[in-house]
Amino acid sequence: MTDAVEATFDTKAFRQALGQFPTGVCIVTARVEGTRLGMTVTSFNSLSLTPPLILFSIDRRAASLPMWEKAEAYAVNVLAENQKGLSDRFARSLVNKWEAAIFVDGYMGAPMLPGVTAVFECAAFARHDGGDHRLFIGEVKRFHAHADRQPLIFGKGRYAALQPSEVAAPLWPLDIHY
Numbered sequence: 001m002t003d004a005v006e007a008t009f010d011t012k013a014f015r016q017a018l019g020q021f022p023t024g025v026c027i028v029t030a031r032v033e034g035t036r037l038g039m040t041v042t043s044f045n046s047l048s049l050t051p052p053l054i055l056f057s058i059d060r061r062a063a064s065l066p067m068w069e070k071a072e073a074y075a076v077n078v079l080a081e082n083q084k085g086l087s088d089r090f091a092r093s094l095v096n097k098w099e100a101a102i103f104v105d106g107y108m109g110a111p112m113l114p115g116v117t118a119v120f121e122c123a124a125f126a127r128h129d130g131g132d133h134r135l136f137i138g139e140v141k142r143f144h145a146h147a148d149r150q151p152l153i154f155g156k157g158r159y160a161a162l163q164p165s166e167v168a169a170p171l172w173p174l175d176i177h178y
Contacts (some may be wrong), residue, residue, distance in 0.1 A: 015066040015138055019157055022155030024082075025041075025058040025154050025159075026078050028056055029074065029103075029108045029112070032067045032109050033067075037064055038097060040087050040088075042131075044076055047137060048158075052139065053125060056074075056076065056138060057135050062131060063093055065134065072108075073108035073121070073122060075106050075120070075122070076122065077116045077118055079116055081149075082115070082151040106121045106142070107121065108122075108141065116146070118146065119143065120138070122138025122140050122141060123141055124136070124141040125138055131148045
């Protein structure tokens, strides 16, 4: 380890270290009291296969957090590599982020975006405190995947594209758990 944790925790360095782990980019959407919600997140994770659960987190400072707390359903839209502009739009606290946005309502009412690599329609399952964030756990009720589309990647503070490489073993990573 080159930079050990010191007595005073350096949150900026911590954030930069976390940026070493590339991740996909999603726009999570919901509809609450007739209002469409949407925000870009990189904190999306699978949680459980049985039942099928996912999670994402929202910063406690987000102005829309009280509305997200009321959401009974979400759609997690996994962005494709050509959707950087959409990611940027939904990453900001804009009143008009839905202006000119193309979407269809999912069967649970959450907006679904076209052209994504996958979408997960979820029922709200649980919410938990997680430091300066709230964790939202959704139970996947329906999903669609488009294997022909490449995902948008984010790491080291910038967007990236997935580069072709070796294919992982068919059972990886599931076989490492048993």
